[in-house]
Amino acid sequence: MKFAYKFSNLLGTVYRRGNLNFTPDGNSLISPVGNRISLFDLKNNKSETLPLATRYNIACVGLSPDGNLAILVDEEGAAVLVSLISKSVIHQFHFQKPVHSICFSPDGKKFVVTKDNVAMMYHAPGKKREFNAFVLDTTYYGAYDETTCIDWTDDSKCFAVGSKDMSTWVFGAERWANLIYYVLGGHKDAIVACFFEEKSLDIYTLSRDGALCIWQCDTELSGLKPRLSKDHSEDNGESAIDLDEELTEEQKGKEVHGKASTNDKGRTEKVKYSCAVKHFxxxxxxxxxxxxxxxxxxxxxxxxxxxxxxxxxxxxxxxxxxxxxxxxxxxxxxxxxxxxxxxxxxxxxxxxxxxxxxxxxxxxxxxxxxHFNSMVSLAYSPDGQYLVTGGHDGKVKVWNTTSGFCFVTFTEHSSSISAVTFTSSGYVILSASLDGTVRAFDLHRYRNFRTFTSPRPTQFSCLAVDSGGEIVSAGSQDSFEIFVWSVKSGRLLDVLAGHEGPISSLSFNPMKCVLASASWDKTVRLWDMLDSWRTKETLQLSSDVLAVAFRPDGKELAVASLDGQITFWDHENAMQTGSIVGRHDLQMGRKELDKITAKQAAKGKSFTTLCYSADGQCILAGGLSKFVCIYHVKEQILIKKFEISCNLSLDAMEEYLDRRKMTEFGSMALIDEGGGDDEGVAIPLPGVKRGDMSSRSFKPEIRVTCLSFSPTGRSWAATTTEGLLIYSLDAGLIFDPYDLEIDITPSNIRKVLLQKEFTKAIVMAFRLNEKKLIQEVLESVPYNEIEVISSSLPELYVEKLLEFLASSFEKSRHLEFYLIWTQKLLMLHGCKLKARSNKLLPTVQFLQRSIHRHFEDLSKLCDWNCYNMKYILSISQQRGIKRTAETSENDEDLVNLEDSSDDSLMEESAGVS
The missing domain is CATH 2.40.10 (Thrombin, subunit H)
Structure with a gap:
């Protein structure tokens, strides 16, 4: 259960090909991403990639009108019926040929699929109980070339199909007497889209050369007359829908031929179209x-x-x-x-x-x-909330793991990114590039505040920052040197020389100021950063070193070499403590143009990236393969393998070549199949590994370029050819009872709870490990008794309770209640937990991340309220001052008036006298 990681999300890729669909409520967007689909919730600002995949890249998506079902069709014509509620595959079907478009009728009873020059109408699944989900109703022939687009009328009585032969065909979805089919011409290029007007048979057609034709129909939708069978007279007035339900299975799957001849009788009664206007x-x-x-x-x-x-x-x-x-x-x-x-x-x-x-x-x-090209490197922030990635396109992107969105992109680099990392504070990102610079980015103001350069131009291949975030080092791949800078001052502190080959990897010891550098010269050197950067130790290996990583406690060093081995070292004593031969676990697939088998090709493969788990007991390894392996360090055994992709549209996926694609002249992959609208020639340029900007298309090779465990230990991420994959522990779907006994049942737990034996009820609930039951028990505890119950809890259940609290913070509204629980547990059991700090580190970090996220949200809201209150007070004060000023002026005017009136009275009295 500890390694029950499941696919959680796909970041770094948002759209590849295929059609976009909005959900019926208009708040979410469904986008095909390779052989998966992503759901973007635009109201709540979240993205989610569904945990299901097709065998090839998705070419088109059909969404039902109620938004519950979707049909995904891949490049080869294989269809998958998916429930968007349960996020699972319901049915699989193969159309035998590539499908151009798929569209449900507005009433949800039928859907039309276009392939080659044919349109096929099926009964929509889920409307009635049936063994086969896809039942063919009618096949429509008419177009001379490939069909491209579909649109339905509002009442689902007719549909239109556009074609590359520059014509649009209007077909009756039911048996109409006055409309079997109608052909619309008038274009000089392939039809791109066709649309019916609202509650009308009028239609708009658009062609690739930028022409829009508006076609007016002489018949309303209500004017379509049903064609009755021989057994029913016209007086019966039964609709075509009722007749359709009476069809026997022998009559299903009928064909409509658009090129068939028609009778002269009743031709005037047929539906007619006329081109009203043409726009360009x-x-x-x-x-x-x-x-x-x-x-x-x-x-x-x-x-x-x-x-x-x-x-x-x-x-x-x-x-x-x-x-x-x-x-x-x-x-x-x-x-x-x-x-x-x-x-x-x-x-x-x-x-x-x-x-x-x-x-x-x-x-x-x-x-x-x-990223335009493939991603190369990634790093988690210390709290696990953010992920930073660097790609061959020279961009550094920062992703929010909760929402799945990229919220900032740095484009200062002018060449490919080779490594990225966070500092210990989590607010500074460092990136190394082949343009000869190492840049520091500030996540407060989103700007590049430091640029580190070398005395002479060089390409940096790797990067590391110390645990304090004060020293940054980068390795060169052409001068074989390591450059060390101060983050605060930006000054170059030293240049470490000694390696005789390109520097492939750097890693700082988390506990000491010791730098490990790996090189192609078959050595790993340890540099003491406090003692004038002298070489502390040199570890000799039998092959070129590709990756190096320190254990989280800093007491062990893992090294991956070119011969496919992972070796473990006690770097204090320069002793090798173990090794794992991982070449057989990679299982490299055979590329289309390879002259040797996959088994022979795997002998030359190796792991290129390593990462320790949060507790340091296991190590994650990946390379030029579709597999990611988790090994137990102490036992030196393979625990689990994860297949990161099943997409056959990528190269090096299959172990054996398809003999149907082999000819006497070689593989069909060598044949020039370019000249299409979307794709160019399917031949990679010599030496190209990631495609190019020219007109040639490229079949990318599956690979894992970088791996990283989340600081919380709940998830891990991998940069692959498909994108940034995140695997996490979905505890809600895993039944993992602890020390379960026969008398521990939900009813017994509730009985104990009624007797107000809260400690016993909590222990029983954790033994059953039912999340809702644990929540019910905890929230039944009076807040003034939390301290007493926390002190009486066994030490074994404190860790489980802390982990539960961390996960509850993300969803629960009882924030203060759970914060009191957390405070009392840590205050009362802090000394005991400190002794097991290594094992508890992922749980504590998970807890810290959850609390910190709430702190950020609430602090922003409180700050906003404070600013508003200050603004209101200042405005009221200004108005008060203004009013006092006005009243004082009025008082002065009154005094003056009184004085003047007194003077006038004196004058009048004097005059009278």
Whole structure:
């Protein structure tokens, strides 16, 4: 149970390809990310990647009108029916060929799938009990080329299908007498999108060359006449839906051929379309390929996206331009608009960018972008709330582990990032780059406040900072030197020379000021930072050293070398204490262009990144493989292997090559299949490992570049080809009873609770380990008895109670109540817990993180209230001063008036006298 880590979230990648979908309430956005889907909750500012995956990258997503079901279809045509409520796979199906689009009918009873030049209508799953979830109803033939898009009428009576043969086909979803099919032409390029007008058969069609045709129909939706069977007269008036329910299984799966000839009789009664007007987006000779479009029927808003990154907002049918803006210079791959018509989502596959724009206020609701190229390095903040990543695109991104969003991006580096790390305070990020600089970023003001450079230009390959956050060191890969700077002053303190090969890894001892440096010269050197930076010890290894890591208590050193071994050293005595041969655990897959088998290729592979667990008992290792291994350090055995990806769209995933892809001239991967709209030539340039900016496409190779355990020990993260994967302990789904006996039941626990034996009830609840029951027992304890009960708790249950309190802080509203529990436990049992500090460190850090998050939220709110109160008081004081001034002026005027009146009275009396 200790290593029951499960996939929790995927960060660093927000969109790859496929269509975007808003949920029916309009508050969440579903985005395909590789072979997974991410759900972005825009109201609560959270993102979640569902723990399910397809075998290849997802090509299209169909969402049911009620938002409970989704159909994910991958590049090969394999479909997965998913419940968005339970977040699990319900059914699997294969369409045998790649699918272009999928769309549910507005009533949720049918869905249409387009593949090749065919449109197939299926009964939607979940509407009635059936053995097979996907039952084919009708196959529609008509288009001469591949079909591209689908749209339904509001009442689900008809649907339209666009095609690359420049035509749009309108089909009846039921058996109509006056509409079997209708073909709309008039375009000179492939159809990108087609949309029905609200409660009408009028239709808008858009082509790739930027042309919009508005088609008017001479028949209303209510004018569609059902075609009755021979056994029923027209007087019966039964609808096509009732007839459809009476169909036998033999009549299911019927075909409609659009190219079939029709009778001359009754041709005048057929539905007819006419092109009312034709508009063009590309004016003044500017050719710009239209790539995506969306239409909101209620507010008549049309959104179009182009290959240049520009998007337009038009009001139809008048074609009035509302907005014309640019996202970037990359192609817009997908557009979606929510149910209220306020938010528009844009997906840009070239940049891996996802935007949600509120067009009325002209502001961004969501603006997220992953690393353009693969991520190289990551680090957790000391409290585990944030993750920092560095990529080959030269960007440093900081992610919030709770929300899953990137909240700041630093772009000061001009070349690939090689390493990132946090200081012990958690407010400073350090990054090393191949541009020859090490930069320090401030998380308070979000700026680069220090830049460390070497006397002569060099490329930095690794980075380390000491436990106090005062000394930073970086290793060079071309001059074989280690540079040491002071973080406060920014001065270069020393240059450590002695290695005879590129520096591959650096690590500071957490307890002492000792630096371990690993190099390709088969040595690990230990440098004493307090004694004039002299070499304290040199550890000789049998192969090139790739990674080095200190145990959290600083008493052990783990070293990964090129021969696939992980060796453990007592660095104080320069003695090797153990070793693990991990080459067989990597299980490297065979790449498409490899000339040797996967078994032979694995002999040359090794671990490239190491990380100790929070308690120091286990070590996490990864490399050029789809597996991440957890080893027990003392026993030197493999505890568990995690498969980070099952995506066959990545290279080096399968152990054996597919013989169907092999020809007498070699692998089909070598064949030039470029020239399409989206993808170029599928051949990597010689020596290229991460793709390029040219027109060639690239099949990336699966690999793990960096690993890191959370300080709380509840989760670990890995930077991989797919993105930043987070695995965490989901305690809610794990039944892990402790010291369970037959008489420990929920009813007995409640009986003990009624007798006010609180200590006994808490112990029994923890033995059963039912989270809701523990919460019920704890919240039944009167707050004035917490201290007495805390003192009487056995030491064994104190740790469990602290862990429960840490997890409860994240969700519970009883903040002060749980804070009193925490305070009393730590005050009464602090001395005893100190003796077991190493084992309790993850729990305490988890607790600290939960309390600190609440502190930040409440302190911001309290500060805001204080500022408001001060502002109100100052305003009232100013008004009070103003009023007193006005009253004093009025009093003076009154006195003057009285004096003047007295003088006038004196004059009058004198005159009278």
């Amino acid at each position: 987006f590309n004016k003044e000779g500017d050719f710009n390929t239209l790539t995506a479009a969306a239409y909101h029927k209620k507010i008549h808003l049309l959104i179009t996206g182009f290959a240049s990154g520009i998007f337009h907002l038009h009001e139809l049918p008048e074609f009035n331009l509302i907005h014309s803006l640019s996202i970037s210079d990359q192609r817009i791959a997908s557009i979606s608009i929510n149910s209220t018509g306020d938010w528009i989502a844009f997906g840009c596959a070239g940049l891996g960018q996802l935007l949600v724009w509120e067009w009325q206020s002209e502001s961004y609701v969501l603006k997220q972008q992953g």
